Amino acid sequence: ANTLYIYDLATNDAVRISDNPRANRDPMWVGDSIFYISDRDGKFNLYAYDTAAKKITQVTRNRDWDIRWPSSDNKSRIVYERDGELELMDTGSR
Numbered sequence: 169a170n171t172l173y174i175y176d177l178a179t180n181d182a183v184r185i186s187d188n189p190r191a192n193r194d195p196m197w198v199g200d201s202i203f204y205i206s207d208r209d210g211k212f213n214l215y216a217y218d219t220a221a222k223k224i225t226q227v228t229r230n231r232d233w234d235i236r237w238p239s240s241d242n243k244s245r246i247v248y249e250r251d252g253e254l255e256l257m258d259t260g261s262r
Contacts, residue, residue, distance in 0.1 A: 170191050171184060171186050172184070172186040172202070172204060185217045186206065190206060193206075194239075196240040198240050199244075200218060200219050201219065201259065202216070203215070203259065211233070214228040214235055214238065214248070227257070232251070245257065245258055245259065
């Protein structure tokens with residue numbers, strides 16, 4: 169499964185941000201958070217890693233369909249596909 173890291177080009181240090189053996193992918197850095205999808209609970213849902221607090225929180229809790237192909241505008245919105253529909257999420261209000 170995919171593992172996500174933050175890599176510092178200046179120091180060549182790598183910090184692991186995903187903490188489970190399941191798939192973690194499609195990272196998007198928006199503000200102080202790195203959003204990504206993971207199937208750690210059996211379905212692909214959106215998670216956020218807070219770079220200041222170094223904490224992961226689950227953002228969506230879909231039990232019926234996986235979230236697929238998330239993409240951000242690098243400002244405040246993430247669009248993704250779920251059950252053949254496009255959904256838009258505001259990263260501030262989640």
